[in-house]
Amino acid sequence: MTDTYLELVNTGAPAKLAKKLGLPKPVRLRRTDPASVDTPLTTGPVLVLSDAASTTEADAVAGDLLGWDLDVRRDTRLGEHDRWGAVIVVLTGLGHPNDLSEPALALGSVLRRLAKGARVVTISRTVDRAEPAVAAARNGVDGFLRSVAKELRAGATGNGLVLADGVGVSAPSVRGGLRYLLSARSAFVDGQLITVGTDGGSEPADWSRPLVGSVAVVTGAARGIGAEVARVMARDGARVVGVDVPAAGESLSAVMNDVGGTALQLDVTRDDAAQRILDVVRARYGHLDIVVHNAGILRDKLLANMTPDKFEGLLAVNIAAPLRMNETFAAPGALGGDGAAPRIVSLASTSGIAGNRGQTNYATAKAGIIGMTRALAGQVADAGGTANAVAPGFIETDMTASIPPVPRQIARWGSSLQQGGHPVDVAEAIAFLASPQAGGINGQTLRVCGQMMVGQ
Incomplete structure (x- = not known):
């Protein structure tokens, strides 16, 4: 669905009027083309800053960036007409909150020189088992980064990587996470911190097609987010099997024909759904590596008006089905083949984090997805796999198009972007x-919400 207001305030006279009236002026975000892998990684030179104790690790980060053919600088000097495409602040050596002052102010001095769609990324360490002063400094990065993200303009975003002690800044998942956060692929991820818990993972032979050789199943693939997941995974090299209910068979076939995938008409609430999926995929491709639990429904009502069929029916699809299927998919040897590590990614929601009026059933299920993901992480890690979740905020889909115009526009304006x-x-x-x-990232829930002003 098109955001008419966004289009208007980025053209001619309406843009001038919006500025005069002090109205919000969102910009068109820098996104990848789902059909192309040629989008530049950044829009300009990259500045690498650090606290005094992190110089060595900052040098290593700068070296990695140079390996990606980026223009990397270690000081804030910039040509008169140039703009920073990204600023990376390495804070792995913080020992006290005072240590954050110098790099924070250095970042502040260049914010007015950021390019449209620029990226600010912090790299810090987890609080786990740190002594009080160190823990205070490390946790301070969280509040600092989220606040910076809310100050950025013109489609710029601020996000962070949080490394467990012992994880090096050049570990595959640190490099992979940094590349994702710098790229146009993370256009609507803002104010988020991704924890890299281990040195696990491996770098792809081709960064633009990291899923070559993998086989992925996407449930709810006939339309909306599920269809787009199928397209992006196919673009990235995966062979895709799309699953949806028979009633959506025509749409499902169209999507799978578009991506050269396989359509499987199946109700995921069936007791044998996971085994049927495994049997079909193994017969056709020999192995299954990635499962994306996307299938879901909405049955919104205030709790006072909620009926059993709306509450229990939603839970059956949105959380009970993934739980049941994971009994099969997370079993030893079920996923993974040809060197690929098992991956399970589930769709949560910001409603499951912060709650939402009229969505007690939906928020219950999506919070359940987050809990399921945390518990599943250790189980799949034993096989070298990961389980993570993605929590969308307000996304332009057929479902959100049914929201009345004024509440819909207010929802759009509720994010930093x-x-x-x-x-x-x-x-x-x-x-x-x-x-x-992303093999070192496990048990995480990544919000894709433009930093909505709810929850974390």
Whole structure:
């Protein structure tokens, strides 16, 4: 669905009027083309800053960026007409909150020179088992980064990578996470911190097609986010099997024909759904590596008006089905083949994090997805796999198109980016978490919400 307001305020006279009236002026975000892999990684030179104790690790990060043919600088000097495409702030050596002052102010001095769609990325360490002063400094990065993200303009975003102690800045998942956050693939990810818990993962032979050799199943693939997940995964090299109910068979076939995939008409609430999926995929491709639990329904009602069929029916599709299927998919040897590590990615929601009026059933199910993901992470890690979730915020889909115009526009303005996301934004996050370079990221829920002003 088109955001008419966004289009208007980025053209001629309406743009001038919006500025005069002090109205929000969201910009068109820098996104990838789902059919192309040639989108530049950044829009300009990259500045690498650090605290005093992190110089060595900052040098290593700068070296990695140079290996990607980026223009990397270590000081804030810039040509008169140039703009920073990204600023990376390495804060792995913080020992006290005071240590954050110098790099924070250095970042502040260049914010007015950011290019449209620029990226700010912090790299810090987890609080786990740190002594109080160190823990205070490390946790301070969280509040600092989220606040910076809310100050950015012109489609720029701020996100962070949080490394467990012992994980090097050049570990595959750190490099992979950094590349994702710098790229146009993360257009609607803002104010988020991704924890890299291990040195696990591996770098793809081709960064633009990291899923080559993998086989992925996407449930609810006939339309909306599921269809876009199928397209992005196929673009990234995966062979895709799309699953949806028989009633959506025509749409499902069209999507799978478009991506050269396989359509499987199946109700995921069936007790044998997972085994049927495995049997079909193994017969056709020999192995299954990636499962994306996307299938879901909405049955919105205030709790006072909620009926058993609306509450229990939604739970059956949105959480009970993934739980039952994972009993099969997470079993030893079920997923993975030809060197690919198992990946399970599930669709949560910001409603499951912060709640939402009229969505007690939906928020219950999506919070359940987050809990399921955390519990599943250890189980699949034993096989070298990962389980993660993606929590979309307001995304422009057929479902959100049914919201009345005024509430819909207010919902768009509720994010730091002052607009709704697109299905491709969610798909890009899922494809990243399913990739080999995300192997050190496990049990996480990544919000794709433009930093909505709710929850975390």
